Amino acid sequence: MSGSTQFFFIVLSIVILASAIAVVTFKNLIYSALSMIGSFLGVAGIFILLHAELVAAAQVLIYVGAISVLVIFAIMLTHHRVGDLKLYFHKQAWIALPICAVAGIAVMIVMATATYNAGTEIQNPPDEDIASLLFNEYGLPFELVSLALLVAMIGAVLLAKKEKQ
Amino acid sequence: MSNIVDFLESFLPGFILALLVIIISAVVFPFVARRILGFMGDRLGPNRVGPQGLLQPFADFLKLFIKEDITPSQSHRLLFILAPAVALVTPMLTQVVIPFSEDYTLADLNIGLIYIVAVGAFSVLGMLIAGWASNNKYSLLGGLRSAAQMISYEIPLILTIMVVALLTGSLSLNKVVGAQGSVWFAAVQPLAFIIYAIAGVAELNRTPFDLPEAESELVSGYITEYSGMRFAFLYGLVEWGNVTVWAMAGSTLFLGGWRGPFGNSSAWLALKVIAMVLVIIWFWATFPRLQIDQLMAFAWKVLIPLSLVNLAATSLFILIWPDNFLLPTAILSWSLIAIFIAFFPSVVRKILLHNRYKFLASRRMTTMISGTGKGGIRS
Numbered sequence: 001m002s003g004s005t006q007f008f009f010i011v012l013s014i015v016i017l018a019s020a021i022a023v024v025t026f027k028n029l030i031y032s033a034l035s036m037i038g039s040f041l042g043v044a045g046i047f048i049l050l051h052a053e054l055v056a057a058a059q060v061l062i063y064v065g066a067i068s069v070l071v072i073f074a075i076m077l078t079h080h081r082v083g084d085l086k087l088y089f090h091k092q093a094w095i096a097l098p099i100c101a102v103a104g105i106a107v108m109i110v111m112a113t114a115t116y117n118a119g120t121e122i123q124n125p126p127d128e129d130i131a132s133l134l135f136n137e138y139g140l141p142f143e144l145v146s147l148a149l150l151v152a153m154i155g156a157v158l159l160a161k162k163e164k165q
Numbered sequence: 166m167s168n169i170v171d172f173l174e175s176f177l178p179g180f181i182l183a184l185l186v187i188i189i190s191a192v193v194f195p196f197v198a199r200r201i202l203g204f205m206g207d208r209l210g211p212n213r214v215g216p217q218g219l220l221q222p223f224a225d226f227l228k229l230f231i232k233e234d235i236t237p238s239q240s241h242r243l244l245f246i247l248a249p250a251v252a253l254v255t256p257m258l259t260q261v262v263i264p265f266s267e268d269y270t271l272a273d274l275n276i277g278l279i280y281i282v283a284v285g286a287f288s289v290l291g292m293l294i295a296g297w298a299s300n301n302k303y304s305l306l307g308g309l310r311s312a313a314q315m316i317s318y319e320i321p322l323i324l325t326i327m328v329v330a331l332l333t334g335s336l337s338l339n340k341v342v343g344a345q346g347s348v349w350f351a352a353v354q355p356l357a358f359i360i361y362a363i364a365g366v367a368e369l370n371r372t373p374f375d376l377p378e379a380e381s382e383l384v385s386g387y388i389t390e391y392s393g394m395r396f397a398f399l400y401g402l403v404e405w406g407n408v409t410v411w412a413m414a415g416s417t418l419f420l421g422g423w424r425g426p427f428g429n430s431s432a433w434l435a436l437k438v439i440a441m442v443l444v445i446i447w448f449w450a451t452f453p454r455l456q457i458d459q460l461m462a463f464a465w466k467v468l469i470p471l472s473l474v475n476l477a478a479t480s481l482f483i484l485i486w487p488d489n490f491l492l493p494t495a496i497l498s499w500s501l502i503a504i505f506i507a508f509f510p511s512v513v514r515k516i517l518l519h520n521r522y523k524f525l526a527s528r529r530m531t532t533m534i535s536g537t538g539k540g541g542i543r544s
Binding site for chain 1: 244282289290305316319
């Protein structure tokens with residue numbers, strides 16, 4: 001890891017962590033959604049540091065361009081009260097705290113005991129290889145994911161449709 | 166320390182170039198648009214400041230510069246200030262992958278086509294934030310409309326960009342231009358080019374898809390609360406910068422970029438960009454605004470199926486003739502256009518006739534029930 005890479009890694013980590021904390025602490029939903037975008041962009045930056053430009057572009061395209069916009073869109077359409085709002089989730093802190101603590105400790109144990117291939121050069125396959133892997137070897141899971149999306153979409157249409165009198 | 170100097174040396178020239186392109190387009194194109202709209206509407210247009218009104222943009226700039234900068238008291242101040250900056254990300258960053266000339270690209274990314282689409286996300290975001298932070302019903306509605314519109318029209322846009330990727334066999338924009346040595350992709354894939362143009366006009370919120378800024382309904386949409394320099398920033402730099410960048414990407418993808426009939430230079434790219442912007446202005450003077458349901462129906466029922474058929478057939482043809490696919494795909498695309506032009510008007514006419522018949526039938530029913538009318542319109 002060269003000097004500038006390390007510098008950008010630290011900056012991006014701070015951005016990701018700070019905006020992730022901001023997502024759960026902001027009481028205004030729009031601010032939360034916007035900090036979520038900051039977190040996603042930080043992750044995309046990490047991907048670029050790893051020379052995985054395709055994944056970074058997909059991250060921006062899907063998480064910033066589609067999911068976050070959809071979230072903001074939904075908040076704007078449904079949430080009319082401007083100003084601070086005691087979130088529904090803020091009442092569940094006492095349940096969430098032990099669960100998060102256990103999960104966090106579990107992750108730390110796994111990361112501490114795992115063996116890393118330190119020193120191996122990062123080798124990124126060309127985009128053609130990624131595409132052929134995705135559509136040949138992992139074709140079935142890929143199609144299953146799209147099926148899940150289709151089911152979700154049909155469900156949403158059905159829920160939003162007005163019932164006939 | 167030397168690291169920072171190196172970084173600035175590699176970063177600043179590109180940054181200044183991208184900013185210059187946007188500023189020049191923001192100065193030139195609004196004035197040209199007003200003059201041409203005047204000409205097409207049989208009016209004069211702004212012709213008083215300087216010869217032929219050429220100094221008008223500077224007068225406008227001066228006026229906006231010395232105007233008071235108003236931030237509405239009930240707005241979300243931070244986001245209100247942040248939104249124009251977020252919106253400017255798209256026109257600035259898109260230029261990074263555009264090949265300006267044979268050997269000058271700011272960064273020749275091997276995922277250029279995906280990058281263009283991904284970077285476009287920020288302009289939706291900027292509009293949504295601006296609309297929401299203004300805390301004004303017109304702004305909010307404008308922001309929501311533009312987001313809905315841009316999400317819908319992004320799909321045909323991506324599908325046509327995929328056709329270009331198929332024809333090139335690469336996602337790099339330099340290779341896209343390189344592949345157009347013998348013939349422009351607009352001649353090979355006219356259908357894709359037309360869909361790109363229409364979807365682009367919708368993405369840019371230009372007439373006939375300018376519902377997010379419909380003056381008669383929403384004042385100026387998400388720009389309503391912005392004034393002075395911020396208005397100049399949003400309307401000039403962001404809106405016209407987006408138009409310019411759309412034209413740049415379009416001329417690179419379909420019109421051969423910097424390639425020209427004689428000599429290859431960035432002047433050709435500039436000419437093509439100007440031509441595409443002039444087409445937008447021409448649309449502006451020609452078409453009436455669509456309704457929101459027509460707009461959505463046009464995207465989902467016409468453009469997306471057409472571009473899907475085009476994409477599927479093109480990829481099939483490339484599978485069948487892997488070496489010599491240009492001619493078959495060209496024949497395919499031109500014949501798809503011919504079929505579309507032959508059948509679309511008659512289908513639309515049938516739908517309209519059906520709707521009119523239903524409307525008349527309902528009129529007749531109500532007049533019969535109330536008993537006051539004289540039995541419908543046509544009886």
